Amino acid sequence: MTIHAGMTAPIAPVASEATDAPAHVRIVEVSKRLGDFAAVRNISLNIKRGEILTLLGPSGCGKSTTLRLLAGFYQPTEGEIFLGDTCITMLPPNQRQMTMVFQEYALFPHLRISENVGYGLKRRRLPKAQAEARIAEMLELVGLATSGEKYPHQLSGGQQQRVALARALAVDPEVLLLDEPLSNLDARLRVRLREEIVRLQKVLGKTMVFVTHDQEEALSISDRIAVMKEGRIEQLGTPDEIYFKPRSRYVAEFVGTANFLPVDVLDAGTIRLGSMNLSFAAGHAPGAATLMARPHALKLTEGGSPAAIPELRGEIERKAFHGSTTRLWAKTSFGDVIVDDPNSRGWPIGAQIGIEIDTNQLHVLGADD
Amino acid sequence: MATQVIRGSANPRAKNGAVRIERSVTLLYLIVLALLVMFVVYPTLTVLRYPGLEDYADMLGRVRWQRAALNTVVITVLSTLSSTLVGFAFAFAATRRDIPGAKIFGLLSVLPLFAPPFMIAFAYILMFGRQGLISRHVLGLDLDIFGWHGLWLAQTIAFFPLASMILKGVLEGIHPSAEQAALTLGATEGAALRTVTLPLVMPGLTGSMLVTAITILADFGNAVVIAGNYPVLATEAWFMMEGLADLKGAAVVVGLLLVPAVTLFLVSRSLLGRRSYSTVTGRGSTMDQIKTPALLKWSVMAICSIVSGFVVLLYAGIVYAGLANTWGTDWSITLRHWREALTYSDALWSSILIGLFAGALTAILGQIAAFLKSRHLPFRPLLDFLSVLPGALPGVFIGVGFVLAFNNPPVELAGTIWIVVLALGFWHLPLAYQATSSALDQIHRSIEDAARDLGASELRLVSDIYAPLLARSLMASFLQSFVRSVSNISVVVFLVAPGNVMVTFVILQMIGGTDWSGAAALTTFLLIITFLCIGLASLLAGRASMQSRGFQP
Numbered sequence: 001m002t003i004h005a006g007m008t009a010p011i012a013p014v015a016s017e018a019t020d021a022p023a024h025v026r027i028v029e030v031s032k033r034l035g036d037f038a039a040v041r042n043i044s045l046n047i048k049r050g051e052i053l054t055l056l057g058p059s060g061c062g063k064s065t066t067l068r069l070l071a072g073f074y075q076p077t078e079g080e081i082f083l084g085d086t087c088i089t090m091l092p093p094n095q096r097q098m099t100m101v102f103q104e105y106a107l108f109p110h111l112r113i114s115e116n117v118g119y120g121l122k123r124r125r126l127p128k129a130q131a132e133a134r135i136a137e138m139l140e141l142v143g144l145a146t147s148g149e150k151y152p153h154q155l156s157g158g159q160q161q162r163v164a165l166a167r168a169l170a171v172d173p174e175v176l177l178l179d180e181p182l183s184n185l186d187a188r189l190r191v192r193l194r195e196e197i198v199r200l201q202k203v204l205g206k207t208m209v210f211v212t213h214d215q216e217e218a219l220s221i222s223d224r225i226a227v228m229k230e231g232r233i234e235q236l237g238t239p240d241e242i243y244f245k246p247r248s249r250y251v252a253e254f255v256g257t258a259n260f261l262p263v264d265v266l267d268a269g270t271i272r273l274g275s276m277n278l279s280f281a282a283g284h285a286p287g288a289a290t291l292m293a294r295p296h297a298l299k300l301t302e303g304g305s306p307a308a309i310p311e312l313r314g315e316i317e318r319k320a321f322h323g324s325t326t327r328l329w330a331k332t333s334f335g336d337v338i339v340d341d342p343n344s345r346g347w348p349i350g351a352q353i354g355i356e357i358d359t360n361q362l363h364v365l366g367a368d369d
Numbered sequence: 370m371a372t373q374v375i376r377g378s379a380n381p382r383a384k385n386g387a388v389r390i391e392r393s394v395t396l397l398y399l400i401v402l403a404l405l406v407m408f409v410v411y412p413t414l415t416v417l418r419y420p421g422l423e424d425y426a427d428m429l430g431r432v433r434w435q436r437a438a439l440n441t442v443v444i445t446v447l448s449t450l451s452s453t454l455v456g457f458a459f460a461f462a463a464t465r466r467d468i469p470g471a472k473i474f475g476l477l478s479v480l481p482l483f484a485p486p487f488m489i490a491f492a493y494i495l496m497f498g499r500q501g502l503i504s505r506h507v508l509g510l511d512l513d514i515f516g517w518h519g520l521w522l523a524q525t526i527a528f529f530p531l532a533s534m535i536l537k538g539v540l541e542g543i544h545p546s547a548e549q550a551a552l553t554l555g556a557t558e559g560a561a562l563r564t565v566t567l568p569l570v571m572p573g574l575t576g577s578m579l580v581t582a583i584t585i586l587a588d589f590g591n592a593v594v595i596a597g598n599y600p601v602l603a604t605e606a607w608f609m610m611e612g613l614a615d616l617k618g619a620a621v622v623v624g625l626l627l628v629p630a631v632t633l634f635l636v637s638r639s640l641l642g643r644r645s646y647s648t649v650t651g652r653g654s655t656m657d658q659i660k661t662p663a664l665l666k667w668s669v670m671a672i673c674s675i676v677s678g679f680v681v682l683l684y685a686g687i688v689y690a691g692l693a694n695t696w697g698t699d700w701s702i703t704l705r706h707w708r709e710a711l712t713y714s715d716a717l718w719s720s721i722l723i724g725l726f727a728g729a730l731t732a733i734l735g736q737i738a739a740f741l742k743s744r745h746l747p748f749r750p751l752l753d754f755l756s757v758l759p760g761a762l763p764g765v766f767i768g769v770g771f772v773l774a775f776n777n778p779p780v781e782l783a784g785t786i787w788i789v790v791l792a793l794g795f796w797h798l799p800l801a802y803q804a805t806s807s808a809l810d811q812i813h814r815s816i817e818d819a820a821r822d823l824g825a826s827e828l829r830l831v832s833d834i835y836a837p838l839l840a841r842s843l844m845a846s847f848l849q850s851f852v853r854s855v856s857n858i859s860v861v862v863f864l865v866a867p868g869n870v871m872v873t874f875v876i877l878q879m880i881g882g883t884d885w886s887g888a889a890a891l892t893t894f895l896l897i898i899t900f901l902c903i904g905l906a907s908l909l910a911g912r913a914s915m916q917s918r919g920f921q922p
Binding site for chain 2 (some may be wrong): 071094102104124164177235
């Protein structure tokens with residue numbers, strides 16, 4: 001469990017309520033219909049000043065629509081949006097002080113890099129000398145100080161997206177909106193650029209709303225994540241909460257691989273898994289419930305180990321080497337169970353194994369899910 | 370070892386990495402090149418060589434010619450600008466979500482594309498001339514529409530669809546997120562269109578203007594009907610030959626016309642060939658488009674509505690003129706003119722026959738040339754150039770060229786339908802060549818590699834892979850060339866002889882002899898043939914796309 005030691009520490013109660021700081025952006029009971037399709041259904045969300053809030057979900061969940069409502073490309077069918085104390089629901093995009101970074105970069109191909117970055121400054125009629133200084137500062141910030149004279153097509157995809165970032169930040173917006181900005185980049189570049197976005201956010205302290213369907217991306221960059229499903233917010237919380245304490249099976253599965261096992265909640269401090277009682281505060285009323293265990297919360301032992309849960313004894317069916325861990329699929333009387341073995345010790349396929357559970361990493365979902 | 374031998378036989382690349390060309394392909398290549406030299410290069414050179422230097426000097430000195438040359442420049446510039454403006458309005462209306470009527474404007478904007486080249490001018494006279502239904506009998510005006518202004522209007526209506534088609538492609542290629550980005554950075558909708566959309570359209574706009582200009586420069590049909598006392602080069606060549614039997618004069622005029630035509634052509638090719646701003650990462654949804662500023666929106670809609678109304682009137686005028694008892698005096702409906710028109714069945718028959726042969730020639734040769742261009746053959750740029758060159762040649766140039774080149778031995782074709790078939794077939798070659806080339810580009814290289822890997826020879830690829838995949842573009846090229854050949858006038862007037870009189874020539878004579886009812890009835894027939902072909906084409910296209918949809922995941 002060494003690899004996940006950091007994660008197994010008891011989760012500090014992170015304030016996910018917006019009561020401690022005044023919200024920077026407030027979405028109040030907003031719905032949006034696109035034709036016959038209810039894209040966003042009665043969403044309320046407070047975005048705090050200086051946080052990175054990620055809207056996460058599969059395509060069609062309403063995350064991009066929500067971002068477009070914030071940007072002002074759509075007007076809500078119902079509800080209001082506030083920036084600070086100002087109602088901006090009906091304000092056109094060009095008066096919102098929110099700039100956007102697009103998935104397809106959307107650089108102006110006919111303008112030089114410096115002109116691209118300076119576009120918003122020009123629209124704000126900033127004096128030339130000031131604008132030039134600002135452009136230089138922004139290009140410096142994204143590490144493209146020498147590329148100002150080039151045209152977008154002369155840059156790589158990653159560089160183009162940096163320019164798009166610089167362009168959006170140049171006008172010093174209240175809020176930066178990012179619509180799947182990394183989806184068009186290759187895997188390695190995606191990781192580099194997302195670290196850069198976090199760094200920029202720390203330097204500038206900008207409020208950012210980030211849209212993505214990539215759970216790893218969301219977990220790594222966000223202060224808070226709103227997992228969306230069918231136009232609603234399914235769960236809002238810190239990456240920790242979302243990952244370890246998902247509210248539903250949908251959230252649990254969307255942010256990572258999970259095992260779901262039937263349990264009985266016996267009392268406030270005990271649950272029963274198969275024929276074994278575990279001391280664990282489920283936080284649910286007694287009765288049938290579902291236990292969620294991430295693959296790294298389970299540990300493989302010899303089949304006869306006394307700590308192993310009898311119903312989870314079984315046989316290794318399949319395995320896949322992941323580098324730092326090996327993922328194993330074991331057939332048990334509770335069905336297939338997925339275990340990440342950190343030692344890559346090489347359990348052979350067909351081995352008879354038992355499974356122990358790290359109760360620090362357990363989470364019990366409501367009976368209904 | 371055995372497997373290596375087998376693999377070697379199917380591998381197009383020899384040991385040293387150079388591409389091996391199969392003998393059958395080489396042979397085909399030589400045949401195609403020979404044909405292009407014979408029927409494109411040879412007539413072109415013949416025209417240019419036919420007059421002596423003193424003929425050129427003599428002609429250039431004549432006042433009437435100088436006037437014709439100047440007129441040509443003036444009308445080309447005027448009509449190009451107005452066609453582009455109207456074409457842009459239609460393209461804009463078609464690609465903006467918040468401008469209503471996209472469907473109906475789209476339909477009406479392609480109608481003039483299918484009109485025989487002289488029809489717009491003729492219909493304009495029917496509706497707005499001295500005896501015009503609208504001008505005289507509805508409004509009570511006495512208009513003289515012959516001359517530069519009549520030609521200007523006719524050409525604008527006739528050629529804006531061309532500009533509109535090109536510009537629509539350009540506008541569709543611009544991703545809406547560029548406009549959105551401008552908006553979030555603080556630009557108003559108007560500013561976004563001005564500072565982002567317009568510069569992005571600019572290269573396409575220039576290209577479309579050049580292409581339109583080439584067509585207008587060479588326009589014979591409208592000029593011959595409505596230009597009246599306003600000589601332009603395209604018609605002057607014919608008057609020289611018809612009236613004065615002055616072949617040298619005609620050759621000088623079309624040679625003169627060739628200079629700007631080829632220049633525009635080369636410039637437009639290098640412009641459109643260069644990197645364009647569009648097609649960044651596929652098309653965005655029109656839902657993402659920014660709002661169109663009200664003033665622009667209403668101006669565009671006004672232009673589209675007025676021009677659409679005009680197009681409808683002109684089409685209605687032709688059909689009604691073929692059915693009215695006597696245009697100008699007796700407006701009752703009769704089928705008399707249709708029956709009389711049917712007595713020209715010989716001309717109708719030769720038109721259809723010539724159209725079929727020319728269409729087949731264009732489609733097949735275009736397909737082969739496009740296939741050869743995609744091979745690793747030496748002198749490929751030459752093949753490419755010769756296959757698109759006819760697109761730069763004005764119809765009157767082709768007409769004079771074929772008269773001069775194939776009137777005498779060794780190749781004597783004058784008076785047969787074959788001279789017309791060859792002239793039209795080769796003139797329309799670029800249509801099929803370019804359509805097939807772009808269709809070929811869509812076929813991923815890996816499909817061919819897979820077939821080769823399984824042992825197909827290069828020619829086998831044609832029959833097994835390309836022919837089935839390109840069937841649709843073959844059919845489309847054939848129908849397009851057929852329609853254009855049947856309704857051609859600029860080439861035909863030079864090649865007409867008792868053995869190959871075509872309907873368009875008969876119509877032109879009827880208009881000249883003010884037998885408007887007869888001309889309108891025959892034009893209606895032409896329109897019926899045309900629209901039957903289009904119906905057939907879209908039926909085929911619909912079925913083909915259904916099939917290809919089945920292949921998609």
